[in-house]
Amino acid sequence: MVYQQTVFEKISRLVSLFVLAPLLFALTLPVVVNIARKPDYGFKVHRLIVVSVDPHGPAAGSGLAPGDRLVALADRPLSRMHEYYAAKSGNYDLHPVAITLRTGDGQSRRVEIQPVRPSQTELIHSYSEWVVGLTFLFIGWWVLRCRPDPVARNFFSLCLIFAFFLVDIPDHGNLTYMLAKDSLRTLLQLLLPAFFLRFFLQFPSRHHAADSGHPSYRLLLVPGWILFLLIAGLDAAGLTTPGGTTETVLEIVSTIYSLGYFIAGLVIFGRRVLRRDRPLQRSKLRVVLLGLICGLLPFLAAMVIGNFLPGSPLPHWQYLSLSVLLVPISFGLAIMRYGALDKGFVVRISLVYGLVTLLVLLGYFLIVGLVGSTLAGFFDANTWPVLVLIAALSGLAILPLRNLVQVWIDNTFYPARRATRRAINNLAEDLTGLIEPDEVVQAIQDNLRTLYRPESFALFLPVASPDPGFQADLPSRGTDSHPESEALFLPASSGLAHLLDRLRRPVYREEIEDCLLVGDADSASLQLLTRLEIALIVPLITGDRLLGFMAFGAKQGGALYSQDDLANLRVLAVQAASLVESRQLYQASLGRKRLETELEVARDIQANLLPDGPLCADTFTISGRNEPCRMVGGDYFDYFTLESGDLYFAIADVSGKGIPAALMMTSVRVAFRQEAQAGVGPRVLIKRLNEVVTALGSQGHFICFFCGLWSPTTGLLRYCNAGMEPPVLFRRSRRYRQELRKGGPVLGVDATAHYREGTIGLAPGDRLFLYTDGLTEERNANDEFFEAPRLHNLVADHLTDAPNELLGKVFAQVNAFGGPERSDDRTAIILEIHNLQN
Numbered sequence: 001m002v003y004q005q006t007v008f009e010k011i012s013r014l015v016s017l018f019v020l021a022p023l024l025f026a027l028t029l030p031v032v033v034n035i036a037r038k039p040d041y042g043f044k045v046h047r048l049i050v051v052s053v054d055p056h057g058p059a060a061g062s063g064l065a066p067g068d069r070l071v072a073l074a075d076r077p078l079s080r081m082h083e084y085y086a087a088k089s090g091n092y093d094l095h096p097v098a099i100t101l102r103t104g105d106g107q108s109r110r111v112e113i114q115p116v117r118p119s120q121t122e123l124i125h126s127y128s129e130w131v132v133g134l135t136f137l138f139i140g141w142w143v144l145r146c147r148p149d150p151v152a153r154n155f156f157s158l159c160l161i162f163a164f165f166l167v168d169i170p171d172h173g174n175l176t177y178m179l180a181k182d183s184l185r186t187l188l189q190l191l192l193p194a195f196f197l198r199f200f201l202q203f204p205s206r207h208h209a210a211d212s213g214h215p216s217y218r219l220l221l222v223p224g225w226i227l228f229l230l231i232a233g234l235d236a237a238g239l240t241t242p243g244g245t246t247e248t249v250l251e252i253v254s255t256i257y258s259l260g261y262f263i264a265g266l267v268i269f270g271r272r273v274l275r276r277d278r279p280l281q282r283s284k285l286r287v288v289l290l291g292l293i294c295g296l297l298p299f300l301a302a303m304v305i306g307n308f309l310p311g312s313p314l315p316h317w318q319y320l321s322l323s324v325l326l327v328p329i330s331f332g333l334a335i336m337r338y339g340a341l342d343k344g345f346v347v348r349i350s351l352v353y354g355l356v357t358l359l360v361l362l363g364y365f366l367i368v369g370l371v372g373s374t375l376a377g378f379f380d381a382n383t384w385p386v387l388v389l390i391a392a393l394s395g396l397a398i399l400p401l402r403n404l405v406q407v408w409i410d411n412t413f414y415p416a417r418r419a420t421r422r423a424i425n426n427l428a429e430d431l432t433g434l435i436e437p438d439e440v441v442q443a444i445q446d447n448l449r450t451l452y453r454p455e456s457f458a459l460f461l462p463v464a465s466p467d468p469g470f471q472a473d474l475p476s477r478g479t480d481s482h483p484e485s486e487a488l489f490l491p492a493s494s495g496l497a498h499l500l501d502r503l504r505r506p507v508y509r510e511e512i513e514d515c516l517l518v519g520d521a522d523s524a525s526l527q528l529l530t531r532l533e534i535a536l537i538v539p540l541i542t543g544d545r546l547l548g549f550m551a552f553g554a555k556q557g558g559a560l561y562s563q564d565d566l567a568n569l570r571v572l573a574v575q576a577a578s579l580v581e582s583r584q585l586y587q588a589s590l591g592r593k594r595l596e597t598e599l600e601v602a603r604d605i606q607a608n609l610l611p612d613g614p615l616c617a618d619t620f621t622i623s624g625r626n627e628p629c630r631m632v633g634g635d636y637f638d639y640f641t642l643e644s645g646d647l648y649f650a651i652a653d654v655s656g657k658g659i660p661a662a663l664m665m666t667s668v669r670v671a672f673r674q675e676a677q678a679g680v681g682p683r684v685l686i687k688r689l690n691e692v693v694t695a696l697g698s699q700g701h702f703i704c705f706f707c708g709l710w711s712p713t714t715g716l717l718r719y720c721n722a723g724m725e726p727p728v729l730f731r732r733s734r735r736y737r738q739e740l741r742k743g744g745p746v747l748g749v750d751a752t753a754h755y756r757e758g759t760i761g762l763a764p765g766d767r768l769f770l771y772t773d774g775l776t777e778e779r780n781a782n783d784e785f786f787e788a789p790r791l792h793n794l795v796a797d798h799l800t801d802a803p804n805e806l807l808g809k810v811f812a813q814v815n816a817f818g819g820p821e822r823s824d825d826r827t828a829i830i831l832e833i834h835n836l837q838n
Contacts, residue, residue, distance in 0.1 A: 005148050013148055016156060021141045024160065028130065028167040035126045037092040039115035045070060047247070048078055050101075062111040064101070071108065072100035080235075082178040089171035089178075091115065133166025139328040150217075154199040159328060161188045161195065183232060190224035190254060193261030200265040223257055423451055424568045428575045428674065432667055437583040444576055448550070452565065456532050456553030460490060461580065468492040470548055488528065496525035500539040501546040506566045507537050536561045538569045540577035547577045575674045582609065582666060609669055614804050615639055615647075619712035619837060622649060623803035624829040625811060634661025635772050635827035636669060640676075645837070648676045650707040651724065651829055653772040664701055668693065668747075672707070682707050682720040683757035686743065690722070690755075693748035702748040706740075706770060710762060712837045717768075719758050722747050725773055728792055730799055732765025737792060740768075767803075768831040769795050774824035778814050786817050795830075803830040 005013070042057020043050050043064050050068045053059050070078050073087040074097050091097065094117070100110050118126070140159025144152045165188070172178060198220055231250055234240045240247045269288075427447045434440045441459055449457050458472035469491040490497060499515055500507065509529060528534070528551075536552040550573070555561065585608055614623035624637040634654030641647055650672055654661040671692045675685045685707060693703055706724035710717045721727075721743030729738040742758030762768070771791065778786045794813055798806050807828055814826065 009148070009153070013144065013153070016153075016160075017141060017145055020160065021137060024137060024163060024167070024169070025134070027169040028134070030170045031168050032127070032130050034092060034170075035130070036118070036123060038118055038126075039088075039091050039094055040118045040122060041088075041097070041113055041115050045081075045084060048081065048084060058113050058116055062099075062113045064099075064111065064113075065103070067104045068101045070099060070101050072098075074098060079241075080179075080182075082182040083175060085171045085182075086173050086175050086178040089173050129166045133163040133168075136160075136166065136328045137163035151199070151202045154195055154202065157195045158192070158199055161192050162328075164188055186231060187224075187228045190228050190257075191221060193258040193265075194220045194224050197261045197265040197268075200268045203269075220261075227254055227257065420451065420564065421568055423447070424572050428572055431576060431579050432670060434579075435583065437580065440576075440580055440583055444550075448552075452552065452561070453556045454535070454552040454554065455556055456534075456551075458488065458532060458551045459548065460488075460551065461548040461584070462492075463489075469494075470497065472551070488531065489524075490528055491524055494524045495522050496528065496537075497546065500537060500549055501541075504539055504541050504546075506561075506569055507539075508561075509535050509537075512537065536566075538573050540573050540580065542577040542581045547581055571674065571678055574677045575670055578670045578673060582670075609666060610637065611639055615641070617641070617647075617712070617834075619835055620647060620710070620831060620833055621803050622647065622829065622831045623807055624651075624827070625807045626825070626827045627811060628825045629774070634665050635774065635825035636665045637770075637827050637829050638669060638672065639829070640673075642677070642679065644679075645712055647710045647712070647831075648707070649710075649770075649829065649831065650676075650705065651727075651770045651772065651827060652706070653704040653724065653774075653825070653827070655702050660701070664693075664696070664703065667696065668703060668705070676707075681757065682709055682718050683755050686720040686722050686747070686755045687753075690747045690753055691751050694751040696748070702746045704746050704772075706743070708740075708768075710831070715761050715763060715833075715836045717760050717762050719760075720744070720755055721758075722755065725771055725776070725788070727768055727770040728795070729760070729762075730767045730769065730796060732763065732767075737796075762831075762833045764833050764835045766833045767795075767799060769828070770830075771828040772825065774826035775810070775814050775828060777824055778818035778826075780817050781819070786814055803832050806830055 040057065042054040042059035044052045048070045050059075050064055050066050050070070053064050053066060070084060072078055073084060074091075076083065076087040078084050078087065088097075094115050096112050096114050098110060098112050100108065102108050136159040140156040140163070143159075144156040146152070164185075169181065171181075198217055201217070227250070231240075234246060234250070240250070427443070431440055431443060434443060441461070445457060445459055448454075458474060460470035460472040463469060463471045469489055471487055471489045473487050496512065499512065512529065512534075532551055533553050534551045535554040538550040538552070540547040540549055550569070552561065610626055611624055614621055622639050624639065626635055626637060628635065636652040636654070637650065639647065639649035652665065652668060654664045654668070668689065671689055672685070675688055680688070686705065689703075689705060703722070704724040705722040706719065706727060708717050708719040708727075719727075719740055719742070721741055723743075723746030726739035726741045729740065731738070738760075740758060740760070742756050744755035745753050769792075776786055776788045776791055780786075791810070791814075794810055795806065798809055801809065807830060810828060811826065
């Protein structure tokens with residue numbers, strides 16, 4: 001069940017993402033800029049009472065002592081804390097400050113303090129708090145952006161509150177502003193326990209989403225609001241004084257309320273950690289528990305050292321406070337990652353990013369040190385512009401460096417991971433050589449049982465009669481002489497089928513149960529889960545529909561399916577779905593049309609492998625058309641969107657015609673979809689396709705291929721052209737045309753060929769026209785070619801038409817030019833850019 005947001009929740013989510021979080025970030029910038037300039041007075045105050053004095057600070061030299069009450073600061077009378085902060089604000093020039101105070105014995109006196117710049121320890125502490133607070137804000141924003149459900153909303157609220165306390169917003173001399181800031185701080189302090197408890201009532205599962213609007217969840221906020229209104233009302237009426245009885249009673253009540261909520265949240269968290277019937281949940285909570293321990297213990301140690309051992313000889317103990325970064329990171333990982341957060345995955349990711357961070361910092365400090373000392377020592381130059389440039393270049397190097405580090409760590413510490421991935425790739429390659437659907441299914445079952453050793457496994461494939469749905473044949477349960485098999489059936493209208501069709505990714509049983517129980521699950525879905533004791537389901541998706549799914553039982557030995565298992569199975573499912581579909585289409589066509597020729601059957605199969613219509617979105621429209629010269633052909637085009645929203649498209653021309661070219665085209669389509677769905681860029685994708693085509697060993701056959709990856713967010717098109725007719729870009733704002741040629745040779749000739757990748761920006765109104773040589777090589781009765789210039793002018797004359805209509809006019813003109821007999825396959829694509837995502 002997908003959580004349905006109310007109108008208020010949608011608006012509040014947008015306000016949180018694009019108003020509150022950016023506003024807090026903007027307000028923190030003046031604070032971090034002035035951290036090094038902030039004056040240090042050498043004492044700390046609570047409710048206008050001096051609670052501590054640095055024995056080596058300026059306050060100690062002026063005679064301040066713990067217990068003194070501040071009466072005035074810089075000749076401004078003080079009765080509330082916000083007046084104290086307003087009087088302190090803005091003194092970055094370190095002017096002496098006059099303080100009037102009342103000592104413990106009731107005497108009044110006036111002292112003058114000369115503030116100093118903060119010490120290195122204070123600077124490290126302040127900068128660390130700012131970095132930690134900004135991390136809380138960013139991770140909370142990222143989670144809320146990716147997930148709209150209550151778990152994400154409460155997590156964002158917690159992160160926003162923590163960020164507000166850690167990064168702070170600047171003080172100002174205006175008393176109204178400081179009163180508003182102090183009131184906001186009080187309100188957030190009182191609401192923090194409620195959001196804490198609400199979060200742990202729902203975390204980590206999404207199945208509480210439907211109950212998020214229940215009054216009990218909203219009532220959790222009521223005590224905090226009542227206390228805030230009571231405190232604000234008493235302050236406004238002048239019924240409270242710093243250190244007075246009323247204020248003390250309110251603090252005690254607030255403390256009891258906060259402790260009660262925090263303890264309740266921790267008890268709920270602890271009970272879920274100890275649950276043994278939900279291993280997926282336990283794996284996530286253990287990661288969170290590890291993050292809490294590793295994040296809070298060093299942070300608390302730093303606080304103890306700073307408060308009780310300020311002169312500690314421990315080197316760089318101040319940096320221990322940065323460990324609290326692990327807290328939001330562990331929670332964000334547990335919220336966003338579906339599947340089990342197994343120990344191996346967490347350790348591997350920690351190794352990768354830890355080593356990347358170490359290398360980046362090492363390289364940065366080495367370069368900064370060398371460049372800085374050279375510029376300063378020899379040229380007497382300002383190093384800041386160069387340092388900023390180096391920092392930017394360091395950011396650009398992170399992604400390729402991460403890939404290199406990840407490969408090295410996998411090769412060195414995780415050889416089994418490489419072996420499993422190699423086995424999956426080998427299985428995918430073996431499947432391409434099988435023709436019969438039963439052979440494909442049997443190969444998948446045998447290999448996956450060997451690789452993952454599940455206690456049960458079933459491959460469900462579509463059946464049309466008597467009712468549409470999915471069916472799997474279980475292994476024999478009889479004797480060798482009288483084998484028996486049992487068929488399991490899941491209706492296409494079942495809740496489980498709809499869930500898999502919507503999620504389109506591997507799903508654990510716990511997540512399935514959560515979603516189905518919330519959505520009033522049908523008996524067929526629950527019976528199937530129970531009958532097979534399913535632990536994991538991997539859907540087979542082809543095009544825009546659910547083709548089937550693989551149901552895995554628990555692993556023998558009790559281990560969970562890891563993140564690597566999910567990644568490998570997802571890659572295999574992409575290729576297996578296409579192969580099973582193509583084989584099933586082939587067999588179904590033969591069964592329905594036994595009297596038809598093999599060309600007619602192949603034509604139907606090929607038609608199902610091409611997009612059946614334009615792909616329209618807010619940012620673009622793309623349309624393609626294919627007309628084979630025979631009943632089947634070797635031309636190919638494809639387009640689809642990735643999970644990120646990016647558009648992948650391709651066009652290809654296989655040498656030759658008829659069935660051999662069509663079969664080659666089918667293999668290329670499967671390989672292209674597999675690599676594209678894995679997020680591979682055009683250059684790497686073309687290189688791998690060249691290796692696949694070359695390995696097929698079809699003598700005399702080669703493939704011209706062009707693929708592009710367009711991002712609607714940046715407007716950038718990345719492309720690679722392997723011997724294809726260069727696509728033509730028609731700019732809306734310019735008259736000239738641009739051809740996209742960058743790439744390399746055709747596929748299938750040289751497995752070691754090198755390819756280049758091109759990048760170009762597409763703006764709203766631009767159109768990209770891709771075509772095969774069947775259009776330009778069409779001949780008329782006078783043996784004249786249609787030729788590329790004529791084709792380009794024809795497209796330019798109809799740029800205002802919709803892409804599909806424009807293709808119709810192009811093909812009509814070419815047909816009229818050459819007559820009814822086609823000499824070659826004809827294929828074309830038009831991509832029209834509407835706008836870019838904000």
